[in-house]
Amino acid sequence: MELYNQLKGLADKVEQLKDRIDTEESTKHAFTLPFINILGYDTFNPTEVVPEFTADVGLKKGEKVDYAIFQNGDPILIVECKHWKQNLDVHNSQLFRYFHVTKTRFALLTNGVNYRFYTDLEETNKMDKKPFLEFDITRLKENTAKEIEKFHKSKFDVLKIIDNASNLKYTSEIKAVMEQELAASSHDFVKLFANRAYGGRLTAKVMEEFTEIVNKAFNQIISEKVNDRLNSALNKEQEKQQAEEEIEEEPKSKIETTEEELEAYQIVLAILRRKVDKSRVVHRDTQSYFGILLDDNNRKPICRLHLNGGVKYISLFDEDKNEIKEKIESIDDIYKFEKQLLDVVAYYDND
Template sequence: MEFAEKLSALAAKVRQQRGVIQTEEATKNAFVMPFISTILGYDVFNPMEVVPEFIADVGLKKGEKIDYAIVKDGEVQILIECKKSTEPVKIEHASQLFRYFAVTNARIAILTNGEVYQFFTDLDAPNRMDAKPFLVLDLNDIDQSLIPELQKLSKDVFDLDSIISAAGELKYIGELKRTLAAQFKEPEDEWVKFLTTRVYTGPYTQKVREQFTTLVSKATKQFLNDQVNERLKKALGNPGFPQTEEATIPTAVTSTPVAEADLAEVDALETTLEEIEGYQIVRAIVCSEVKPVRVAQRDAKSYFAVLLDDNNRKPIARLHFNRTQKYIGIFDDNKEETRVPISSLEEIYEHTEALRATVKSYL
């Protein structure tokens, strides 16, 4: 399994189990130890590689422990401090990391709750851990651009010099991306004014501010949607995207046969970000059975289809998201669809076995 696939598999596990993880020890056992072993590649049961409850006396403080120290080439290289998954990761939780960072040879410190991993180094001052992370990995929303940098910390290709040299750029790019994401989600007054004054020549009054706050929010969402569609168009090599096939689905039944004939092409469809996210989740689930490139998508008026080999006779799932109550369509061996109501995208992971079984039936 490739590095990115392992990361997706761990992310799926976190989503499935987070509801029953209530303590710090449970977080370590269920999430953090698999991250150290599966993602970073270190043997958590070998004290020459991973030291739990690592002790290094700091000044007058004796016997303090940090959750894990990762050893490479006989030296402590990475320190890890854990909090329970039900708590957000905050820099206030990193007091022990700050102290230990100064008295060990470690250049990398990780603060995590098992779902979000914040990576720190000493860019601002030598042997002093920075107050802000240079890399943030959120297993609930993995930034694909960070995967090559994260892989440099794995045992097989450990490249500390390379990641330290790239840390400065990663730190500021990450902060800029998070700032932009926050503005896109809920634009602040300064952001609204910045954009408004570039398209509106009149005085920036309270009424104008209120009007453009809504317009900026709509424009940014549409811009993101356009960018997603453009990237998918290029990935699929289909200049006419979005083009799709449509089947008639009676609304009064929960099980319908897949049409054997080619379905009608539908134009002027708008693929939503939620549908794209659902598609990515389904693809991540079934990539254990087939290469991700074989999992395709097609939008339609009444559903969003996930297909194997871009073949409408090989449906993996259908996402019925164009309504108040959302459904995921699951297929059996006879290619009959059963719609299951879901309240959030995370519930797609509850159907992992069924989705994988459908793919296996086509192989």
């Protein structure tokens, strides 16, 4: 995935340079602008990326957001950037004000390491308090990169992003709640399971016991799920390895074409070249015999040679394809059957 690789490259740059970045401006130039470039927007084109975009709020004039990304003359994303060491939690109120006075549906708050994308799911033209997409670029996952790609210039579609934003936001919030409950189960969480598992009255002592039981049960489920995934992966790897070993251990073909058989083929070829082109005469070795065919066609056998046993034979064919075996002392005896070999080729060509 090209975008993912580009973002990973930026993440490496962030890791290498952040300790040498002392100002907010440096953060913008070293981290934020490259991110905007990765999204396909030309940071040197003032019709696409406008720095210090005016976002006056009421009577308060001169309010400016760090960057506004434009498409078809309208702002589609405003970006507020802070120094990479700053905690973003104390800065979303500023972006909240900017969002309200612009036409955009999306806002990005970042310090070059952490990125938070906002929209107005809860109330139109009023930025939500919580982001629908949040990530640390130094710990980026491929599925997150797929969501970031939706903001790429070539793929940007307001309605598609809005439709997906709700799912992303609430999935993220539910995951956060689940993590909190797994770390320290709340009274309501324990009560939910205790009510279903315990038939008696939920006294303080019972709730205390069930708090430990619920925590233990959930940790066991997670461990079992992880082990199941690991075992499944290991089993697949073992099956793959076994299949590869079986392929390697497959018995080699018992067919082995000998020098004598190849010499015999050359004799037959020399005889037939007076009537047919040599490219039409093909040999095929089998476990039972060494066959010579016309046009590499099983229905046009010229002869079959049996040379690997105690007694040597040549099988010839008449016009009805009846097989006639003739004993030979050596492959030189093939010359004795010149007429039969030429005749059988003539039968096939005249057929």
